Amino acid sequence: MSVPDPKLAIARYRAHASGYDASAQRTLGLRRRTLARLALRSGETVLDVACGTGLSFPLLQEGVGATGRIVGVELSPDMLALARERCAREGWRNVDLRESAMETAEIPGPIDAVLFNFTHDVLRSPTALARIFAATRPGARVAVAGMKLAPWWLAPLNLVVLAQARPYMTTFEGLGRPWSLLEPYLxxxxxxxxxxxxxxIGWGRVKPAGMGEQG
Ligand SMILES: C[S@@+](CC[C@H](N)C(=O)[O-])C[C@H]1O[C@@H](n2cnc3c(N)ncnc32)[C@H](O)[C@@H]1O
Structure with missing residues (x-):
């Protein structure tokens, strides 16, 4: 499939939601390194794009503190239900969770920092990116991480990449350079x-308004 398929994503994550946190343990180190690139400060508002079960929330909370805010947008009701449970369990009152596709999400800005952690489908959606950066202030920090195809001299590894990635994304389009539609905004x-x-892992700062489309 050459474009992301939200209906397929909802169906896939219905099946994966309950086992997601356990399966994501192996990329915890990568998650920590990615979030560190956001250099969050107390009182800031961070957008967790396609937040899933909220696995990044503890680290985001460390960054923004009780006076800051986390906005989590997630397409899958099953994943979001687990994020809600996490927030209730931890007693966090500064997390604004929204069940929506990023493409149509109402994002309460201005946003100071944006996290894209393993969000290939969103990264390959120009509509979703335009929506996100319309709510983000110029200079906001952005961090992105995920899987990509290995260079040609490691080509056999790509069979493993494709097998591991398949449950978590509905398109392999752009898997050579997943950040390519994001980069012009930064x-x-x-x-x-x-x-x-x-x-x-990628990072940068949001360009002033309008410059994203110009590259
Ligand atoms: C691999 S999971 C990553 C979840 C989370 N970011 C994390 O770090 O654990 C990908 C998530 O993207 C969500 N997703 C896929 N397409 C989306 C879209 N268009 N808008 C919002 N969420 C989407 C899926 O439902 C899934 O929860």
Whole structure:
């Protein structure tokens, strides 16, 4: 499939939701490194794009503190239900959860920082990115991480990448450079290849309004 399929994503995550947190343990180190790139400060508002079960919330809370705010938008009702349970369990009152596709989400801005952690479908949706950056203030920090295809000299590894990625994304389009539609919105974009070239962490700052479309 060459474009993300939200209906398929909802169906897939219905099946994955209950086992998601356990399966995501192996990428916890990567999650920590990615969130550190946001350099969150007390009192800020951070958008957790496609927040899933809210696995990043504890680290985001450490960054923004009780006076800050986390906005979590998530398409899958099953994943979001677990995020809600997490917030209730922890007694967090500063998390604004919204069940929606990013493409149509009402995002309460201005947003100071944006996290894209393993959100390939959203990264490959120009409509979703335009929506996100309409709510984000210029200069906001952005961090992104996920899986990608390894370079050609490690091509056999890509069979593993595709097998591991399949449950978590509905399109492989752009898997060579998943950040390519995001990059034009950012200045100072930097990229680190991880997991032998099968993963990446990227970071940068949002360009002033309108410059994203110009590249
Ligand atoms: C691999 S999970 C990552 C969840 C979370 N970001 C994390 O770090 O654990 C991908 C998530 O993207 C969500 N998703 C897919 N397409 C979406 C869209 N268009 N808008 C919002 N969420 C979406 C899925 O439902 C799923 O929860």
């Amino acid at each position: 200045e100072g974009f930097a990229l680190e290849s991880v997991l032998f070239g099968t993963g990446y």
